[in-house]
Amino acid sequence: MRKQTKKSSSLNADSSSIQLKGTIVKALSGYYYVRAEDSDPNADMVQCRARGVFKNKGISPLVGDEVMFSLTENGEGTVEEILPRSSELIRPPVANIDLAILVFSVTEPALNLQLLDKFLVHIEHAGIPAVLCLSKQDLEKDGVETEEAQAAAASVNRIYRSLGYEVFGTSSRLGEGIDALQERLKGHLAVFAGQSGVGKSSLLNAIVPGLELETNAISNRLGRGKHTTRHVELIEIGGGLVADTPGFSQLDFTELGIEDLGYCFVEMRKLSPDCKFRGCTHLQEPGCAVLAALEAGVIERSRHENYVLFMAELKEKKRRY
Ligand SMILES: Nc1nc2c(ncn2[C@@H]2O[C@H](COP(=O)(O)OP(=O)(O)O)[C@@H](O)[C@H]2O)c(=O)[nH]1
Ligand SMILES: [Mg+2]
Ligand SMILES: [Zn+2]
Structure with missing residues (x-):
């Protein structure tokens, strides 16, 4: 669907006055990368600046925003209008998420129910449906902390399924549970949330062939991974979009009463x-x-x-x- 400005409906409309609809898929260094609606997933994204008017109003475009944008002469574009958001996360800063995948590893780092509940509070407060993903299930059979891992997975399945949450089990290493998760993501703009090191990037790599997001080993005795994911970017996954997020490990309740x-x-x-x-x-x-x-x-x-x-x-x- 194309919406045109008043000016563009006149006969001598120039290209800058035609507005196209699209989605911001990446934000980096003051630029917004917009994918035009109905465009080929492999088509180039349009590199856009936001109109100054947003800054004056204290509004900043977010990854996930549906926007109207215009093309400028140098092949770049300008974000003209942000369409109403269905949801808005502050950390990570993403708009219009309609599914949250909360990733917790059965071990390494050890599963922490308190942190799990904290994430759920945040997601419930944002009004976004959440599903749980228990990752690294291979370590349940074949790890140093096998028993703890099994017990943790069992209690998550028992407690959270009975609350109505879906629980997926995956192993990126063995390629297990990946298809089911991918199927669940179809048609959604999803976010993967969870502590560093639980295997979010590895999951996305397993789902999207050729993606090759940077992953890293547990870097110290505290069991925290290094922060390797630096900016928010939406990734196409056959029929859906996913945001791989930086850190997203320290949540706080600033906006929660x-x-x-x-x-x-x-x-x-x-x-x-x-x-x-x-x-x-x-x-x-x-x-x-x-x-x-x-x-x-x-x-x-x-x-x-x-x-x-x-x-x-x-x-x-x-x-x-
Ligand atoms: N055993 C095992 N290790 C995994 C699995 N998925 C990820 N890892 C390892 O866990 C570490 C952190 O993974 P990464 O995907 O970077 O986690 P992220 O910080 O949540 O994105 C890396 O060393 C991965 O190789 C898995 O399914 N099984
Ligand atoms: Mg990562
Ligand atoms: Zn009461």
Whole structure:
């Protein structure tokens, strides 16, 4: 679909006044790389500058944005308009994501349920559907920490499937579970999130033949990988787009209010209408449906513990600012 400016509908329209629709697939050093709608995936991206007007309004185009752009004489382009966003992540900075793949390795680095819940809170708060991917499953059979890895994978499957999250298991090394994940990504603009070193880039390399994203070994005893992914870029994966993201390991709750936290835990969100008090924080209130469910073993203890912990973190943060 082509939308034209008023000026371009006049007879002597020049090329700069015709606006094309496209998607920003990469942002680097002040340039936005736009793929025109319906263009061949192998077609060149148009290197664009954003109109000054965005900067004045404090708006910056994001990777994932659908935009109207015009061509300039030197073969470059100008982003003229940002179309309404369906979602917006601040870290990583990507717009219009409609699926988040939370990647956690069964080991190396060890699976951390607290971090998993933190990621889920962030993603739920952004209103983006999330699926879990347990990576490096080959290490479950054949690793130094086989037993821990198996136990971690089993508890993730048990806890999170019953909450309604899909859980995929993969091994990039053995090429296992890759097809199923690829199938799930079709038709989506997805983001892979997870600590450094869990195997996000390796997964994308396994999904997209010839991609060859840089991957790296666990670099120190803390089990953290080095940050090798530097900028956000959307990658075509037969019928979908994926953002490989830098780091995305330290999440914080700057935009999250204390009253939002319960909403970001799916089981608490469902139960809270049954709490006696509106605005119940599920900490100690009488008649709390969440605490009752916890007592009855319907809600997983680790989930409520992490909720309490995040709540304390939020309060501490609020106290300090
Ligand atoms: N055993 C095993 N190692 C993997 C697998 N996937 C990735 N790795 C290793 O884990 C390290 C980090 O992988 P990388 O893809 O860079 O992780 P990222 O930081 O999340 O992008 C690298 O040394 C990879 O070779 C896997 O499926 N099995
Ligand atoms: Mg990476
Ligand atoms: Zn409650």
